[in-house]
Amino acid sequence: MAKDKLRIGMVGYGFMGRTHSNAFTQAPKFFDLAREPELVAVAARNKDRAEEFAANWGYGSVESDWRALIDRDDIDLIDIAAPNNVHHDIAIAAAEAGKMVMCEKPLGRTAAESSEMVAAVESAGVPNMVWYNYRRIPAVTHAKHLIDAGKLGRIFHYRAQFLQDWTIAEDLPQGGEALWRLDVDVAGSGVTGDLLAHCIDTAMWLNGGIDTVTAMTETFIKERPHNLTGKVEPVGIDDASAFMARFGNGSLGLFEATRYARGHKALYTFEINGEHASLAWDLHDLTRLSMFDHRDDGPERGWRSIHVTDGEHPYMGNWWVPGLHIGYAESFVHQAADFINGLDGVEAAPTFADAHRTDLVTDAVLKSGKTGQWEGAS
Amino acid sequence: MAKDKLRIGMVGYGFMGRTHSNAFTQAPKFFDLAREPELVAVAARNKDRAEEFAANWGYGSVESDWRALIDRDDIDLIDIAAPNNVHHDIAIAAAEAGKMVMCEKPLGRTAAESSEMVAAVESAGVPNMVWYNYRRIPAVTHAKHLIDAGKLGRIFHYRAQFLQDWTIAEDLPQGGEALWRLDVDVAGSGVTGDLLAHCIDTAMWLNGGIDTVTAMTETFIKERPHNLTGKVEPVGIDDASAFMARFGNGSLGLFEATRYARGHKALYTFEINGEHASLAWDLHDLTRLSMFDHRDDGPERGWRSIHVTDGEHPYMGNWWVPGLHIGYAESFVHQAADFINGLDGVEAAPTFADAHRTDLVTDAVLKSGKTGQWEGAS
């Protein structure tokens, strides 16, 4: 018996267009899905590039305007893999057209933007999700299960960092194909929205809401050539951003992101310390979850390096055999599978509403970076 | 302009049938291929399972006998992902029918078998390859490049191990669906052909031929229930196998494989020590290559953990961005891509002839395990 199709229209063909397309392609091969994803069309301004992309991934057609994509009757879901500055308009138009909407993170450039996006999907009653993919790295999902099972007890500390080093060169332009993340008008902010947003999404998923924050932001390279003007212009983004936080459960948070930490490419790490046990993880060793359990027999206590590759670990029974790794891309595959199977069951998270709460925190971080005060974050 | 097709007939739908099918599916999406792989048909005795497999991966049809697959005119390449005991007959028949042949490792259950397989493909002049996939983990390929560039100087030592723990339970049957690796008639041997063969393939690729070996083999669990007879029968495979070796270049080798090393799932590790530098790698941290370079300034010398995820590292420019991991499955994708692009250029390795040389070593290991003598291995 043939499954119902889930007909997808993709906006964007960049790095995220590839991860999303791969997710929809791989998901049905490894997971039992309630509906079968079909790559119907991709929209992008550069027609040649879009056609090349469509051919590669099997999209049936190409649109040069995302509005045309939304107008099509043969599409159920609009997936937004375009830069941050277009998330708002596309998502709202898609929702108003009754399409399901998936959106790359961060949801909006500001919480004001994402607030309107939440209103649109909720008003339209359409399924929606934001691609905070790291929740679905199996080791991270495993951490969630252990925390929800009460293994940690009262939580005292949460800390996370996302360290990169790719913008240290002074001659790197702001804006352009792969560099729009340096253009504040397009990106909304620098590492706060790009990297800290991931840390905050995971943190609130694992440890609950954040009440207040105080932040420190910095732009190390003050001027860079701009791709649009061709001139050296002031840089508007934050190159580094750190903040301290108080969670609703009374625990303390420490967060940091930067693109100036020489030697780190994508070192996203978190650690959570509870009364009974602690957990730690990092993206550069993504198949491992570290766990210290104080309830182990005293002289045999130690940080355990849990190799999250067994069939009994989250998602892993669908892949290979114990000991063999999956990578970064599979986290998107899991998210696509969960979204699809949540359509007829329990709605998969993070929804637009969840992601809006992350935007409230990043807004507070950016504000505190200017005021030097503690700011409310919810 | 449409590319020529490479029309594939797959034999087998198990673990390796999945990795190979995934490889042919993913390769064209991430690599620029000279021909476009097409999954034409899969052959397997269990028709229901085969049809389910075909539907999942997009094979157009199903055959219940591999001979029928070979007889078809619409297939260019026979890919053997079935248990070891059928490699010989299928490969020879395929070659004789003028098909290209790819075969899971080990090539034969014995060097005698693989010798005939080599003769068949060479006589037929058909492209051929054996799926020793670990060569194409980017960190392993990177090691090859560094060695070939002369960074290590004279080699003194090579050591490798492949440690697992999945057969410690005494009640595990020998033979049956996922357990044919315990049945000596099907597998040919135990860990020697299954695990040491990988270590030997990589070792000879990186460090040249092995002249002589002395080995120690052991079967810890002497009797197990057999799936065919339903009775407890003597176990014919080796549970553990270790050997010492002398390479042609004068260096010493130490190899070990076992399925009784509690705590290790698929811990394939190797280390090579040269006059100037050493390299080490392990499958449980597969994106890293460790390198010690004695030519670094004295007080700053240290083992480097090279995070093999940059665009300038082998294969990685085709995947995501620096810092983000690929996994086990991608090594098969690389091998499929290299095979296809080698059809019209430099033949990709390891060929049947290369894999036969590995079988000569595993034969010598098994022989020495019985004689207690040093045995010639080439």
Added chain:
Amino acid sequence: MAKDKLRIGMVGYGFMGRTHSNAFTQAPKFFDLAREPELVAVAARNKDRAEEFAANWGYGSVESDWRALIDRDDIDLIDIAAPNNVHHDIAIAAAEAGKMVMCEKPLGRTAAESSEMVAAVESAGVPNMVWYNYRRIPAVTHAKHLIDAGKLGRIFHYRAQFLQDWTIAEDLPQGGEALWRLDVDVAGSGVTGDLLAHCIDTAMWLNGGIDTVTAMTETFIKERPHNLTGKVEPVGIDDASAFMARFGNGSLGLFEATRYARGHKALYTFEINGEHASLAWDLHDLTRLSMFDHRDDGPERGWRSIHVTDGEHPYMGNWWVPGLHIGYAESFVHQAADFINGLDGVEAAPTFADAHRTDLVTDAVLKSGKTGQWEGAS
């Protein structure tokens, strides 16, 4: 030719009395010292315990009042290994008596206290030092040398943490023999003065002065039994303390200390990120210095684990052979040796004046923890 003696009077026989006594005992056996340390007398209120301590370490006599120790003519140096609340009075009295003074860290309970102590030693013109021992872990000293040699270039980030877990139990008393660190009157503060002070000392040594800070402090267990009153009393110390900082050189700092990080005993870590290179170290792997050098050839770049055990590494030529570890206690041995050899040459650091600057930062941290504002720290 007999060397001049350096006649030592010790105050205190606790944990730090042991590390200091061991330092003076071991230093002449492993280092060529300008003067020979002699353990003359120890002062402590508990006479029995003091006599036992004196017998163990070879002190010639015992005093039950530190004033008596200072009054003696046969003592050149007063070493203060007693709790924080007596540092001020002893140091000033010793300086006024013309004695050299060494003092455990932190120098004062407040910067006001330490300011007076600095004035006393400077007015008296007596050699003085504070036992911030971690500077002289060879890997840390090696980091200093690499930074001073300009290997890192412009610095962007400095981060440090000191994580422990020994006060999570709610029934632990505040105050008493080994627990005075929980009594705010004795200790002055909690983790800020005890643990962050170490982090700040190293940070300013490696990366220069700190201009401003904003902090978050917390007392998780609000009441504990007090050893003096026998009653449950409010807890006055900070259980956890974190702060963000701006260094004089424009780099950003992130610091955290806690006694509620389950699984960590004494995890003091730091990392410094520069334009060209980064360094990282942790006390739980104290013989290693991690270094990433962007000037290495691209595909061979990686974090180096420098095993700081060679003769060419700081201090290590005086110990064993390459590869063999020294431990925590040897950092005090190095400090004792440097202090003694600095008497007739270059004064060894950190002096009282250096340690006072650390107290200015801890004061600012504690103040900011209350005000929620950025506070000046110098």
Added chain:
Amino acid sequence: MAKDKLRIGMVGYGFMGRTHSNAFTQAPKFFDLAREPELVAVAARNKDRAEEFAANWGYGSVESDWRALIDRDDIDLIDIAAPNNVHHDIAIAAAEAGKMVMCEKPLGRTAAESSEMVAAVESAGVPNMVWYNYRRIPAVTHAKHLIDAGKLGRIFHYRAQFLQDWTIAEDLPQGGEALWRLDVDVAGSGVTGDLLAHCIDTAMWLNGGIDTVTAMTETFIKERPHNLTGKVEPVGIDDASAFMARFGNGSLGLFEATRYARGHKALYTFEINGEHASLAWDLHDLTRLSMFDHRDDGPERGWRSIHVTDGEHPYMGNWWVPGLHIGYAESFVHQAADFINGLDGVEAAPTFADAHRTDLVTDAVLKSGKTGQWEGAS
């Protein structure tokens, strides 16, 4: 009440003379000893060096002939820290004079030598011990306790290696002050007696006797200048030595030592795999014991890094506080303390008889290296 003295006469002032002298100096400061060690005299041919050594460590006098040391009435214990070629004669003479005897490892250059040494101490009935110090690294002792408590169940595998890289330079002389380990007449053998002997001692202590071995030995640099002749002479030692073993308990052993493993200074590692649990340790991270316990709850299983620094861990209650490291030298302190406290209680191991059994294995390894056969080792 004054304790009885244990009056020590030391032979040798080299690297091992220092570690032993430090052990006897430190032991009474950290351990409650039944007798008080007194450094009475040191014997060595080079009088100036011996006097310097004596002054440094507090030996009361110096002898230029070890026979004079043995003749003295004011000495209870002869401690042999001289090169291997004099162990035999000194130990036998000391025993015959009724002295206790401690001896550096290996006990003899051959099992024939050590057999006579065992006979001498047993005939004289004098306490005796061999300085296989690694047994008393706390993490190693902890491993012994866990194994003896039955935590591992049936043992399948034991593997150990001792990797160094200090003799790769071709111009290094054989023989002379610090280089006698390269002179076969003095040392007896190369890495077999120097490094493998440590591995074997630990292995048989943890896992019981070794029945048979087959070995591979190699001398990479065939000729080196000799310090005695001044000429380039053939090298008699083994530069590298590996062997496979069968233990009495049915488990398999794999051992390797070399001085040609670029990047490793003193990487002594062992791992033992049992039915229920595995343990691993290495000297370059000596405070850690790794443990995998299959009886942990499935999804939470992982290799534990036990930080062996707590008061409840072997020996550690006598040192500092949890988390703070001791180093290499402390293993000798523990051994001295155990020897002294064993004089009036349970005799401390390894005795000469224990160490002789190690020599039987190293003899078998060297023999097998020549014959290429499996050889009996007990």
